[in-house]
Amino acid sequence: MAKSEEEKITRKVLIEGLNEDLSREYQAIISYVNYSQVLKGAPYMNIADELAVHAKEELEHALKVANHIDYLGGMPSVTPKPVKTSEKAEDMLRFDLENEKETIRHYRRRVRQADLLNEFAIAESLRGILVQEQDHLIALATALGVDPPDAGIAD
Numbered sequence: 001m002a003k004s005e006e007e008k009i010t011r012k013v014l015i016e017g018l019n020e021d022l023s024r025e026y027q028a029i030i031s032y033v034n035y036s037q038v039l040k041g042a043p044y045m046n047i048a049d050e051l052a053v054h055a056k057e058e059l060e061h062a063l064k065v066a067n068h069i070d071y072l073g074g075m076p077s078v079t080p081k082p083v084k085t086s087e088k089a090e091d092m093l094r095f096d097l098e099n100e101k102e103t104i105r106h107y108r109r110r111v112r113q114a115d116l117l118n119e120f121a122i123a124e125s126l127r128g129i130l131v132q133e134q135d136h137l138i139a140l141a142t143a144l145g146v147d148p149p150d151a152g153i154a155d
């Protein structure tokens, strides 16, 4: 990690980042609620059930992240990132795959930031969320018949 980041990271920066993460969790809840019900076609029935499970897990993540923001003295966001819609099953799965990739990239950065602030409990909680986001990514890639993409880490 760049030394400049070590100098820049503050509680405020962490709160702002977590609020972006929270907006992504709201986006994920909405898209999984919609797609799990709209997705049609025999080949997609298993993944549709899986998406309904994801929706509940994303809600758990949102509650955890909001709890961390409140603990840090911030105000949890109430605004989701935009949600795309489509009638096509493959489009929906690709939107979700892209979003999970973004989510993973940002949580990876957030874990490092929380560690730098000695907020080890928050970092630990985010690691637990990351494990589930990675499972979501794998489920979507499998349903699309592609290899799980490497999400990398956000700047």
Ligand SMILES: [Fe+2]
Residues within 6 Å of the ligand: 025, 028, 057, 058, 061, 062, 103, 129, 133
């Ligand atoms: Fe999530």
Ligand SMILES: [Fe+2]
Residues within 6 Å of the ligand: 028, 054, 058, 100, 103, 132, 133, 136
């Ligand atoms: Fe997810």
